Amino acid sequence: MEIAISVKNMVKKFGDFVANDHLNFEVYQGEIFGFLGANGAGKTTAIKILCGISSPSSGELMVAGYNIYKNRDKVKKSIGYMSQKFSLYDDLSIAENIEFYGGIYGLSRQIIKQKTAEYIHELALESYEKMRVIDLPLGIKQKLAFSVAVIHQPKIVFLDEPTSGVDPITRRQFWEMIYREAANGTTVFVTTHYMDEAEYCNRVSIMVDGRIEALGTPSELKNQYSASSMEEVFIHLARKATRID
Amino acid sequence: MQSAISIQNLSKHYADNQALKSINCEIQPGELFGFIGPDGAGKTSLFRILTSLLLPDQGQAKVLGFDVVSDYKAIREQVGYMPGRFSLYQDLTVEENLKFFAGVFKSNLAENYYLIEDIYQQILPFKHRRAGKLSGGMKQKLALSCALIHKPQVLLLDEPSTGVDAVSRKELWEMLHKLKMEGITILVSTPYMDEAAKCDRVALMQKGKILSIDTPTNIIKAFPHTLGAVKSPLMNPLLQVLKQSKLIHSAYLFGENIHVVCKLGIDFVQLEQELISKGVVEWQYQIINAGIEDCFMELMNK
Amino acid sequence: MKDFIIKEFKQIFRDYRSMIILFGIPIAQVMLFGFALTLDLNDAHFAVLDQAKDEHSRKIIEKMDASSYFILDRNLNSREEIQKVFEGGVVREVLVFKPGFSENLDKTASTELQIITDASDPNTANMMLNYTQAIISNYEQSLLLAHGKQVLIIPETQFKYNENLKSVFMFVPGVITIILMLVSAMMTSISIAREKEMGTMEVLLVSPIKPIEIVIGKVMPYLLLSFVNFLLILGLAFTVFKMPMDGNMLLLMAEALLYILMALSLGILISTVSNSQQTAMLLSMFALLLPTILLSGFIFPIENMPSILIYLSHIMPSKWFIIIIKDVMLKGAGLKEVWFPTSIILFQTVLFISLSIKKFKIRLQ
Numbered sequence: 059m060e061i062a063i064s065v066k067n068m069v070k071k072f073g074d075f076v077a078n079d080h081l082n083f084e085v086y087q088g089e090i091f092g093f094l095g096a097n098g099a100g101k102t103t104a105i106k107i108l109c110g111i112s113s114p115s116s117g118e119l120m121v122a123g124y125n126i127y128k129n130r131d132k133v134k135k136s137i138g139y140m141s142q143k144f145s146l147y148d149d150l151s152i153a154e155n156i157e158f159y160g161g162i163y164g165l166s167r168q169i170i171k172q173k174t175a176e177y178i179h180e181l182a183l184e185s186y187e188k189m190r191v192i193d194l195p196l197g198i199k200q201k202l203a204f205s206v207a208v209i210h211q212p213k214i215v216f217l218d219e220p221t222s223g224v225d226p227i228t229r230r231q232f233w234e235m236i237y238r239e240a241a242n243g244t245t246v247f248v249t250t251h252y253m254d255e256a257e258y259c260n261r262v263s264i265m266v267d268g269r270i271e272a273l274g275t276p277s278e279l280k281n282q283y284s285a286s287s288m289e290e291v292f293i294h295l296a297r298k299a300t301r302i303d
Numbered sequence: 304m305q306s307a308i309s310i311q312n313l314s315k316h317y318a319d320n321q322a323l324k325s326i327n328c329e330i331q332p333g334e335l336f337g338f339i340g341p342d343g344a345g346k347t348s349l350f351r352i353l354t355s356l357l358l359p360d361q362g363q364a365k366v367l368g369f370d371v372v373s374d375y376k377a378i379r380e381q382v383g384y385m386p387g388r389f390s391l392y393q394d395l396t397v398e399e400n401l402k403f404f405a406g407v408f409k410s411n412l413a414e415n416y417y418l419i420e421d422i423y424q425q426i427l428p429f430k431h432r433r434a435g436k437l438s439g440g441m442k443q444k445l446a447l448s449c450a451l452i453h454k455p456q457v458l459l460l461d462e463p464s465t466g467v468d469a470v471s472r473k474e475l476w477e478m479l480h481k482l483k484m485e486g487i488t489i490l491v492s493t494p495y496m497d498e499a500a501k502c503d504r505v506a507l508m509q510k511g512k513i514l515s516i517d518t519p520t521n522i523i524k525a526f527p528h529t530l531g532a533v534k535s536p537l538m539n540p541l542l543q544v545l546k547q548s549k550l551i552h553s554a555y556l557f558g559e560n561i562h563v564v565c566k567l568g569i570d571f572v573q574l575e576q577e578l579i580s581k582g583v584v585e586w587q588y589q590i591i592n593a594g595i596e597d598c599f600m601e602l603m604n605k
Numbered sequence: 606m607k608d609f610i611i612k613e614f615k616q617i618f619r620d621y622r623s624m625i626i627l628f629g630i631p632i633a634q635v636m637l638f639g640f641a642l643t644l645d646l647n648d649a650h651f652a653v654l655d656q657a658k659d660e661h662s663r664k665i666i667e668k669m670d671a672s673s674y675f676i677l678d679r680n681l682n683s684r685e686e687i688q689k690v691f692e693g694g695v696v697r698e699v700l701v702f703k704p705g706f707s708e709n710l711d712k713t714a715s716t717e718l719q720i721i722t723d724a725s726d727p728n729t730a731n732m733m734l735n736y737t738q739a740i741i742s743n744y745e746q747s748l749l750l751a752h753g754k755q756v757l758i759i760p761e762t763q764f765k766y767n768e769n770l771k772s773v774f775m776f777v778p779g780v781i782t783i784i785l786m787l788v789s790a791m792m793t794s795i796s797i798a799r800e801k802e803m804g805t806m807e808v809l810l811v812s813p814i815k816p817i818e819i820v821i822g823k824v825m826p827y828l829l830l831s832f833v834n835f836l837l838i839l840g841l842a843f844t845v846f847k848m849p850m851d852g853n854m855l856l857l858m859a860e861a862l863l864y865i866l867m868a869l870s871l872g873i874l875i876s877t878v879s880n881s882q883q884t885a886m887l888l889s890m891f892a893l894l895l896p897t898i899l900l901s902g903f904i905f906p907i908e909n910m911p912s913i914l915i916y917l918s919h920i921m922p923s924k925w926f927i928i929i930i931k932d933v934m935l936k937g938a939g940l941k942e943v944w945f946p947t948s949i950i951l952f953q954t955v956l957f958i959s960l961s962i963k964k965f966k967i968r969l970q
Contacts, residue, residue: 225341379811
């Protein structure tokens with residue numbers, strides 16, 4: 059299977075503090091990979107490094123087939139990113155947001171136009187078309203943000219708590235979008251605090267105190283820790299955390 | 304017995320957004336009451352009205368018998384409030400924050416220390432650390448301590464578990480149950496449906512309306528359908544088939560299963576035959592009890 | 606309330622950026638003005654209208670030209686040329702020796718020398734004058750030594766463009782006024798806006814603490830810090846720039862406290878209309894700082910402005926405060942003399958405080 063992300067002995071230190079302690083994992087192309095961890099376990103630090111925003115202290119990293127040290131620009135072109143906190147510009151309309159992000163990734167005017175029509179149709183946004191993003195319901199905003207994050211057909215898309223606070227039905231519609239994207243061959247790298255969503259992932263890693271404590275398919279992990287749900291697995295592992303930040 | 308909180312026909316709008324649509328609710332003294340719903344349900348607006356921070360457009364609300372509009376001063380002496388976002392002084396240490404809020408509430412640390420002791424013990428080792436440098440769970444504990452320092456009769460926690468990991472969330476609910484033992488009336492809002500089970504009673508909220516108010520058990524009892532949990536090694540293709548089937552009332556991903564409700568008069572045996580006819584072989588199902596989230600989605604679709 | 610004040614102090618001292626604004630900028634500004642004042646004079650161009658063309662006039666011109674401060678730009682032939690040469694902008698000073706310069710000096714031991722200075726830049730003008738006078742008195746000394754003769758060259762000074770030359774000491778009152786406005790108004794408005802932004806205001810509002818307690822809790826620390834700041838600038842003015850102090854120190858301090866209080870209440874007023882630190886900052890910048898600088902008469906003389914701006918300047922507290930400081934420090938004025946500007950600032954303070962308490966919101970919007 060083709061490897062989308064390969065991390066070998068990745069370490070990130072802030073002074074004496076080891077945020078990421080020798081991380082080792084691989085993510086396959088087209089896979090939905092759940093990146094879980096307690097607050098302060100070092101998830102955000104790791105995602106920033108994988109997206110090329112931050113540099114690791116040491117380790118070997120390949121993202122979308124490129125060495126992150128040498129080809130940071132190529133890495134950035136091959137990935138998409140969406141987070142709960144920042145995704146779209148509140149004061150721009152739907153079309154203006156699509157135009158802006160399409161423009162950033164160098165899509166032609168024609169393709170942007172085509173994508174805009176496509177998204178508005180797919181997400182049933184017709185009645186919201188002229189609205190500014192700030193006036194959209196959260197669920198719709200998050201679905202649109204996801205579409206925009208994959209507008210340039212990236213090899214990998216990083217989703218940082220994409221469904222936080224979203225209603226249960228929209229949350230599931232969001233996951234169906236993730237499934238469709240993965241079926242098209244896109245690798246999905248996702249974090250979440252909803253443990254039922256961990257079950258939707260092909261494989262899951264759980265970080266505790268800067269280290270990856272467990273990695274496997276949800277059923278493997280449940281067997282390994284004789285747990286009935288991913289929530290039990292998570293609590294079992296995260297309880298061991300000694301670090302507080 | 305007089306209600307701790309009484310809400311009648313409460314409405315609130317901002318510009319062209321109707322945040323609360325004629326809400327009615329009574330909460331008894333000593334209850335641990337949950338307002339459950341996604342963002343935009345109106346939970347924060349409701350909490351702000353109850354703490355006298357916002358004026359309602361219509362309707363009435365009373366906290367401990369005090370009107371939220373005219374008796375706001377009395378309310379402010381009696382309630383403890385933890386807003387949705389972390390609202391402590393990031394540049395003050397843990398201890399300084401606590402002392403400051405004790406002062407603001409004309410209380411002192413020693414007087415009600417017993418109340419927060421359990422919670423505060425856990426952050427005590429970091430009392431000289433600045434609040435801004437604490438992890439999410441620790442911040443939550445500190446904020447809770449600060450909201451409790453004056454021994455309020457009513458405690459309102461606006462989304463205390465949002466953005467907090469599963470372990471800290473579990474600990475938070477354990478703390479709330481202990482506080483309930485002290486006789487404090489507690490109102491909690493949360494977008495996590497599974498937390499409903501931890502409340503005495505809950506109000507399910509969506510788009511400014513209350514869909515249902517009852518004990519979690521009664522809400523689940525009121526679920527009108529037979530629910531099946533369906534499982535297959537290939538979940539997404541199965542989901543697509545189920546969604547397109549004419550026999551299906553609803554089908555939602557649910558952890559490792561798909562929760563399926565058949566249309567009226569259809570049973571799972573008929574569904575099984577249809578799936579086989581469509582070439583889906585490898586699947587199994589089990590009839591299960593609904594959860595709050597199933598009920599919520601059912602109510603949303605009404 | 607005590608807790609509030611303590612908390613406020615802690616927060617101020619932990620935010621190093623605020624500390625830089627608080628103490629770094631005043632020092633930098635005073636020093637900047639100070640050094641612009643002392644280092645500026647280098648090869649200033651001067652012209653000469655020598656109607657005497659005799660021994661002493663020539664020698665004085667030579668001495669001037671030989672000094673590192675001045676360069677002889679040209680000789681003029683008539684009074685009419687003076688105006689023209691100033692308009693050229695290069696020549697900043699003209700010496701006029703009247704006919705019979707040496708004759709008068711030799712016979713009566715006293716003569717007049719006219720010094721005309723371009724005072725559009727008052728600091729430089731004053732400096733040129735000082736240096737010219739120093740050279741002349743030096744010349745007087747040399748005559749005394751060589752011939753044992755006590756002579757007196759009386760400078761007759763005249764300022765071009767800005768006749769009633771603003772004092773060099775203008776900058777100290779100006780800097781004090783601006784800094785106090787900056788620190789007091791901007792920092793209080795930002796610190797209240799920060800509470801709104803961080804969500805802590807929500808918790809404070811829900812608590813039994815009264816709005817007046819929040820306001821006083823915010824004002825007290827800045828009142829104290831601004832006063833320390835005032836003393837710091839004053840200290841620099843006395844030690845580094847030898848600013849005179851003719852009036853009553855206690856009166857000056859009392860006036861400063863009043864002005865600070867005015868600025869603080871203005872800051873609170875600003876914060877009641879701004880919900881973010883950014884808005885508070887911009888509002889203070891544009892609504893307060895710029896008018897303070899432009900309309901206080903500190904840099905741009907008010908008299909030369911269009912009448913609408915003159916009227917506007919009358920409502921600027923800073924204008925009145927500059928008048929107070931100057932009168933007290935330079936003219937030795939007492940309360941009797943400065944009662945009018947004082948009462949204006951007092952009135953404004955009361956106005957701003959009552960407005961801000963009235964506008965202080967006890968609820969969210």
